[in-house]
Amino acid sequence: MPHRLHLGVFFTGVGPQLLWTAPDFAEHTHIDTFIATAKTLERGLFDAFFLGEGLRVRENRGRVYDLDVAGRPDAITQLAALAAETERIGLVATQNTTYNFPADLARRLASLDLVSGGRAGWNIVTTDNAWTGENFRHGGWLPHERRYERAAQFVEAAKALWAGDRVERHTDLVGLSAAPTVPASPQGRPVLFQAGDSAGGRDLAARHADVVFSANTDYDKAVEYAADLRKRLAEYGRSPDSLRILPGASVVLGDTPAEAAEKAAWIQREQTTGPRAIAFLEQYWGKDLSGYDPDGPLPDIEPADGELDPSRGTIPIHLRTGKLERVAEWRRLSADRGLSIRDLVIEVNPRHNSFVGTPGDIADEWERYVRTRAVDGFNILPQELPGTIEDIVDKLVPELQERGIYRTGYEGHTLREHLDLS
């Protein structure tokens, strides 16, 4: 089997990634937008359509955050609706293992798998933060260090139910006594994706996942990450070919390299408007900075004590701690290079456009990634709806097909088949 590229789209729904100011912005919470997107992706022979999860509306200093797109459906419900509108594309729901009941979630996922004819996937995340937990029966009950222990026990229970077994499990992290209720789909059980990047997350992937959804798009990092995961797979007695690696990636296409670069710069500035740059700093300062000019120097006042405001979405732990050191570093950077608030935020915000160029150039680059097995494909995070997706399907996909690294038709019907998983 030649190494082929697998593509998905990660439909964000919240955050600065998706530009609601774009001229052709499609109302991103309307069912018609989801249907149109899924159908375009199916035309482009994508493996999967993903929905993210964030179970609390983002805030800034105690108020609902107003600058980014917000509002999203329940992922499994929405994907069940899309199952009725599509034929082949995989439908993957991000769902956490902290604020769900194992038997209930396993049952809903199996139901999605059945109604879609074997096209369901589960992107396993842990989302253990107490701020999100305030919407649930037992908010903040799980210590951060134990999130992957709970996740492993949760996934094991789900897998047993999907295999048709009764589950009786009572530990200090999970408690259930349940029998399977949903017949198996044509792919047996939902495909498991894992999206945590810490050592615990990678370990869970090596033990249980069929696909990892990583954050490593840079070539050297991708190679390093793949080697690390394959080593972990071996420790669990799994073959290197039993796991697909699909990092999340942004793509900006242009007819010429210059046009693409110009568009990428425009996107970055749109994603980091002046008010957003101020709000980004407020997360760290813990103070009202609305009086500062985003095109002026960094605030001269000192940040408040205490931790980073957790209310702006899932942030990896290494970015959540050490905020005073980070602010000191930013002051140096901004002084050295004469950066305004907005320039600095564009510079330091981890968000960036991973692949910028002509369709031919990006196809060449992706061919190298996939032929050397640095990745098995990408999960694209669109900045514009429907623009990004239509561009990729109409311009990039044909280039990939020409290079023999992308399918020219769906051969299988299930998500497992699309991913060449046995």
Next chain:
Amino acid sequence: MHFALEIDGSGAGSPPATAIGLGAAQAAEAAGFALVTLADSPLPPPGGGGRVEAGVRAAFLARRTGRIGLAPTLHVTTTEPFHLATQLASLDHASLGRAGWVVGAENSEAALATVGAQPLGEDELRREVADVIDVARQLWDSWEDDAVIREHATGRFLDPDRVHHVNFTGARFSVTGPLITPRPPQGQVVVLGADTLGVTGRLDIALIAAPDLDEVAERARQARADGAPLVFAELDVLLGEDQLDALTPWGPPRRLRHTGSAGELRTLLDRLEGLVDGVRFHPAVLSIDLPRLAATLGARPGAGRTLRETLGLPRPVNQFAAAR
């Protein structure tokens, strides 16, 4: 009168394990039913076979039907209230305003054990049902209709004064909110539940399961007095002498039951007309009874664009907007 159809059998003829209910929902829509309801339980059916989760099925059916209301059963005891509210709001968006919710209150030891919990006492259960309905209704209102403003000049996508924390505290859980999903197209999903749940004033449609007409009449009066905008009678139905065999697995009647001719069914419905606003049918064998039922009921009045419109229920004013 409004007609609803339970498509998951009444315990007489069970649908196959993998049934989504597509044929039944489409046939019910063609026959002019206002809505279908979908039964559910976290437990496998006692006689073996399977059960596909009702909310997932309803969402699938939403895109294969165009006018009929879709009301899955979701149990308040074995779910997270926040997920339940999000799922139903999402169903309303996916169906463009045709979602209903049959309030389930599974309280058996086996059902509760699936979430590692114990059955609740009678009062505790009533309170839990009330709390989950209340928080769902607050969450559905937590985004005002005009919360999304997309104001280019200020860079504001939404108006934070129109998206609300609900800060709900119930007896056994609390929820801060707001919902992650904008307000459902109907404003509030249509809530159906048995009058015996003890939360009649919180329902849009009270369902009365009583084995004789006098009791139906009495409990319907009571449900109206308790504040239910609409009252439906529950009715087991088996049409035609040729399938009386189907009766065997049917236990003693818990609700009105009609077995026999279409003509007698019409007489029964005429008598119910003055007592209730609608009937939910529980056919003995869906594939046989549904076509016969459709023929008996004849042409129905046209459906509205949303389930609320079909039922003549107003789109509720947003409680947070009203308080502002």
